[in-house]
Amino acid sequence: MKVALVVATIAAIAAVATAQQPIDKIYFPENETSILDFANRASIDEVVTPDPLGPNAPTLSPMTLITAQGDRCTCVPYFMCKPEAEFAEQNKFNEIDVNYNPESCQDVLDVCCREEDSLVVPMNNTPGATPTTTRIRGCGLRNIGGIDFSLTGNFNNEAGFGEFPWTVALIKTNDGSSHCGGSLIHPNLVLTGAHCVQGFRRGELKIRAGEWDTQTTKERLPYQERLVTRVNSHPDFNPRTLAFDVAVLELEKPIQLADHINVVCLPPSNYDTRRSDCFASGWGKNQFGKAGRYSVIQKKVPLPLVDSSTCERQLQATRLTNRFRLHQTFICAGGEKGVDTCEGDGGAPLVCPIGAASDNRYAQLGMVAWGIGCHDKVPAVYASVAKFKSWIDNVVRTLGFDTSVYDPNLSQFAELFA
Numbered sequence: 001m002k003v004a005l006v007v008a009t010i011a012a013i014a015a016v017a018t019a020q021q022p023i024d025k026i027y028f029p030e031n032e033t034s035i036l037d038f039a040n041r042a043s044i045d046e047v048v049t050p051d052p053l054g055p056n057a058p059t060l061s062p063m064t065l066i067t068a069q070g071d072r073c074t075c076v077p078y079f080m081c082k083p084e085a086e087f088a089e090q091n092k093f094n095e096i097d098v099n100y101n102p103e104s105c106q107d108v109l110d111v112c113c114r115e116e117d118s119l120v121v122p123m124n125n126t127p128g129a130t131p132t133t134t135r136i137r138g139c140g141l142r143n144i145g146g147i148d149f150s151l152t153g154n155f156n157n158e159a160g161f162g163e164f165p166w167t168v169a170l171i172k173t174n175d176g177s178s179h180c181g182g183s184l185i186h187p188n189l190v191l192t193g194a195h196c197v198q199g200f201r202r203g204e205l206k207i208r209a210g211e212w213d214t215q216t217t218k219e220r221l222p223y224q225e226r227l228v229t230r231v232n233s234h235p236d237f238n239p240r241t242l243a244f245d246v247a248v249l250e251l252e253k254p255i256q257l258a259d260h261i262n263v264v265c266l267p268p269s270n271y272d273t274r275r276s277d278c279f280a281s282g283w284g285k286n287q288f289g290k291a292g293r294y295s296v297i298q299k300k301v302p303l304p305l306v307d308s309s310t311c312e313r314q315l316q317a318t319r320l321t322n323r324f325r326l327h328q329t330f331i332c333a334g335g336e337k338g339v340d341t342c343e344g345d346g347g348a349p350l351v352c353p354i355g356a357a358s359d360n361r362y363a364q365l366g367m368v369a370w371g372i373g374c375h376d377k378v379p380a381v382y383a384s385v386a387k388f389k390s391w392i393d394n395v396v397r398t399l400g401f402d403t404s405v406y407d408p409n410l411s412q413f414a415e416l417f418a
Contacts, residue, residue: 063105065112073112075105078149079220081113092149093220098297099153108297109218139406140265140354140361141165147259148220157339159300161212161219162260164281166364167298167349169208170196173227181282181348183264183364184209186405187254189396190228192347193367193383194237194247202229207251210261213297214283221260226251232395234388243327245369245383248395264349266406267363267386275352276304278333280341280368282348301341303350305365306332306379314379318372329387331366332379341368341380350382354408361408 063075078094087094094111097104105112145151146160168190170180182192190207197205210223230250237244255261280301306314311332316322326332333350334341341348350366366382385392393403404410 063110065104067112067114071114073114074118075107075110076113076118077107077218077220078109078111080119081111082117082119087150090150092147095150095152097153098151098158099155107216107218108213109216138265138361139263139408140351140363141262142351142360142362143259144360157299157301159212159281159298162210162221164279164298164300164349164351165210165260165262166264166351167281169211169214169283170347171206171208171225173204173206178208178283180346181368182207182249183349183367184255184261185248185263185266185364185392186396186401187257187263188251188401189399190249190251191349191364191367191385191392192247192249193242193245193369194233195239195242195245195369196347197228197231197233197247197249198237198239200228200231203227205231205249207249209255210258211298212260215296219260221258224255224261226253226255228252230399232399234391241327242369242381242383243329244388245329246367246385246388246391248392248399250399263406264351265354265361265363265408266389266392267352267354267365268409271352271354271363271365271386273305273331273365273386274307275365278303278305278350278352278365279362280333280345280348280350282341282345282368301334301339303333303339303341304335305352306335308332311379311381315372315381318378320372326381329384330369330381331384332381333366334371335377335379337377341371341374346370363408 065073065075067073078096081094083093096108096111098108142164143160143162146163148161151158151160166184168182168184169178170182170190170192171178180192180196182190182196185191205228206225207228208223208225210219210221212219228249229252231247232250233247234244237246257263280303281298283296283298308326308331312324312326314335315326316324345368348368349364350368351362351364353361354363355361364385366385369381369383371380372378396403
């Protein structure tokens with residue numbers, strides 16, 4: 001059984017060197033207050049084991065039930081049971097109910113299957129093994145509703161399996177704990193917040209791509225893990241204010257792209273930032289503080305972008321006071337009560353649609369940086385990917401990789417995924 005991802009809560013970050021003080025004054029010109037005295041989502045401190053949102057636990061032994069029609073059935077992973085016609089027509093195996101039901105299979109990815117419907121030769125499901133199918137058609141393709149199965153009971157913004165295939169978890173190698181998210185921008189590279197990787201040395205961090213439910217390995221297509229061999233943080237990153245909060249991580253070997261794993265696009269320079277149909281994805285808390293629970297299943301948080309002047313005014317109305325100034329390397333999103341990113345989401349991607357609506361293609365506009373509380377009527381703050389696009393391109397080229405991988409406008413891109 002896979003060990004559950006362990007997620008870290010938010011805490012204050014150490015003081016910064018004297019050379020960074022002028023940037024601090026942009027935020028609080030009257031003193032040396034750190035933004036992290038007020039904000040959250042940004043650090044690594046107390047380790048908390050995620051609790052399931054219901055009392056469901058993985059099925060430890062074969063479980064036999066009786067269907068509504070009186071037939072005997074056995075709980076098996078969803079892909080080991082012949083799909084009903086309505087799901088087969090949608091190229092899916094089955095429907096998965098993410099709500100706990102004591103009278104049904106106890107693993108969320110199990111279905112109760114009659115003997116005559118059992119599949120004798122299941123598809124490969126070994127974590128770390130090479131996936132056998134690919135249908136990638138470029139960067140940023142969202143699998144609307146997910147692949148393999150439909151969801152029911154997903155009242156807490158649960159994402160479908162592989163719906164946001166670029167979303168990764170950052171994991172500490174010494175204890176398997178995870179405190180941040182990131183995005184795959186190249187099979188060899190991950191984009192995340194600089195605050196997420198500060199102080200890590202070679203071999204102390206790995207990424208996991210293709211994850212969905214952190215408490216089971218019964219997804220048909222396995223997750224893939226890679227060690228981080230190099231951390232490239234922005235040279236102007238300020239740990240007091242989180243200005244220039246961006247880092248590019250190089251992996252020990254490339255991730256193999258598959259139906260549930262793909263790279264995200266980065267935005268063109270003229271991207272319209274007035275979108276109201278964006279999403280953040282990750283496994284962060286459902287509310288701030290120790291009362292909050294970390295998500296077992298990956299969540300998708302629908303968010304509108306908020307213009308910087310409006311965001312700054314709303315943040316000034318909090319305990320930040322009117323002394324606060326929003327740094328130019330940030331953008332804002334959200335502001336609807338109850339719909340927000342939270343602790344454990346740091347570095348996770350904020351994506352918005354690009355191109356024709358029928359393309360279902362997304363570009364990453366931001367990375368979760370910080371916020372005041374969670375799920376209140378105050379926008380959260382994200383590092384602006386567009387502001388860092390040139391810096392990211394330079395890092396990628398310096399490392400010897402091709403920037404066209406995350407650029408949806410370059411003609412050679414299609415050949416890369418042929």
